[in-house]
Amino acid sequence: MAKTGYTLPVFAVAAAKAALMVLSPGAEAPETVILDLIPESVEIPIHQVAQLDATSALAIALSDPGDNLDLTRNTPIWAWVKWAPRQNQPLILEAGEGLGKTETGQPAIYHYARQLFERNLFPLIPEDKTLIVSIILPEGRQLASRTSNAAFGILEGLALLGTSGISQPLSSADHLDEFRQNLQCKVKNSPHLAFCIGNNGLVVAQRLGIPESAIVQTGNWIGALLVEAGLRGAKSVLLLGYQGKLIKLAGGIFNTSSHIADAKLEILSAAVVQAGGDMATVEAVLNAKTADAAYFEIKERGLADLVFNNLAEKISQNAQNYVKKYADTALEVGTILFDRKGEIITKTKSCRWDNP
Numbered sequence: 001m002a003k004t005g006y007t008l009p010v011f012a013v014a015a016a017k018a019a020l021m022v023l024s025p026g027a028e029a030p031e032t033v034i035l036d037l038i039p040e041s042v043e044i045p046i047h048q049v050a051q052l053d054a055t056s057a058l059a060i061a062l063s064d065p066g067d068n069l070d071l072t073r074n075t076p077i078w079a080w081v082k083w084a085p086r087q088n089q090p091l092i093l094e095a096g097e098g099l100g101k102t103e104t105g106q107p108a109i110y111h112y113a114r115q116l117f118e119r120n121l122f123p124l125i126p127e128d129k130t131l132i133v134s135i136i137l138p139e140g141r142q143l144a145s146r147t148s149n150a151a152f153g154i155l156e157g158l159a160l161l162g163t164s165g166i167s168q169p170l171s172s173a174d175h176l177d178e179f180r181q182n183l184q185c186k187v188k189n190s191p192h193l194a195f196c197i198g199n200n201g202l203v204v205a206q207r208l209g210i211p212e213s214a215i216v217q218t219g220n221w222i223g224a225l226l227v228e229a230g231l232r233g234a235k236s237v238l239l240l241g242y243q244g245k246l247i248k249l250a251g252g253i254f255n256t257s258s259h260i261a262d263a264k265l266e267i268l269s270a271a272v273v274q275a276g277g278d279m280a281t282v283e284a285v286l287n288a289k290t291a292d293a294a295y296f297e298i299k300e301r302g303l304a305d306l307v308f309n310n311l312a313e314k315i316s317q318n319a320q321n322y323v324k325k326y327a328d329t330a331l332e333v334g335t336i337l338f339d340r341k342g343e344i345i346t347k348t349k350s351c352r353w354d355n356p
Contacts, residue, residue: 005066005167006044008077009113009160010035013120014044015079016133019059020124022051023083036119037165047076056082065167071143072158078136087130091121094132098140100149100157108159116165135160176221180228183216187232190214197222197241197256204240204342223254226319230327236334239315243308243337243345244291250314254322264291268307272298275306292340308346312337316348
C-alpha cells in the first residue's frame, strides 16, 4: 500500500510553529509539533530548532511527501520567526531565499497555506505583538528550475500551494483507481471532459472557464484514463498540458512519467523534420537542455506554428486510435498545448471548452 505524506505548506507551518514555541520562556526545543490541517490534526517531526535571541528563532523541517514521486522529498524548509510591535496585522509572511514570488513581488504563499499559518499560529500571538515569519528553502531556487512554476507566474523558487495538507501518492499505481473513480463521477454529469495534465493544466483550464464538473486530473495516467473515458460513455475529451509533457503522446507514449519514458526532444526533432526544418534546427532541438529551450529554438526559426499544430493533431489522432484499440469505441479528442508561462501555443480544431 502506498504511503501518504504531507504537502510543502505543512512543513513550512510546522517549522514556524516550532520556532515560535521555543521563544516561550523556559521552553525546550520541540521534537515534533501538532498541526491542525483543517479538519484533522497531525504530528510533524522537527529536524532542528534554535532560539537566536530574545525575539527570534529558527526551525527546520524536512519535506516528506510519502510515496509520491515528488522532487521536494527531504527538502529542508527553514522558518525564521521574530517578534515585532503590533502592526496592522498579527502575522506577516515573507519570502526568504528559495521561496518563490509572484510577478507582483508577493510571496508565493497561496490560500490554503495562508489558512494553515493563521489557524496554527494566531492562537500563539499576543495582542500587543506581530509575528514576522520568513520561509527559506535553501534548495528552492534550484528545484524550481525543474518544475513548471513559470506557468503559474512563480519566480525565483518554489511555491506553498495546494488545497490539502495531505500528499496523496498520485504517481503510484495504487492510486490509479482514485483517478478512475473521479472520472466515473464526472462523466455521469458531463460527457465532455477536460483532462488536465499537472497543476499547470488545471490553471489553464480555470482560465479558460472550463467548469470544475468537467475537469479530470490525470497525473501521468493519460492512456488508462482515456480508455476509461471511452468505456464510461464520454463523448469527448480535451487534453490540456504543458507541451514538454503532452507531446509524448505524439510519440505513442501514454504514461507520461519520465521514469518510464522520455523522448520529448526526439519527438520535437521529428516534428521539425516533418515541417521542413533543416539539420541545424534539428541539432539545436536535440542539444536543448529542456523542452522549453527546444520550443524557443523552434520559435526563433519561425517553425513553431507548423511544428506544434502538427504535434497537436498527432496527439489527438493517436489518442483517438488508442481508445479505439483498447476500448473499441470512438472518442473525440482535442488538444491544447501551452508553454511554461501557461500561454497557449496551439489547439486543434476539435477542441471543446476552449473559449476564453
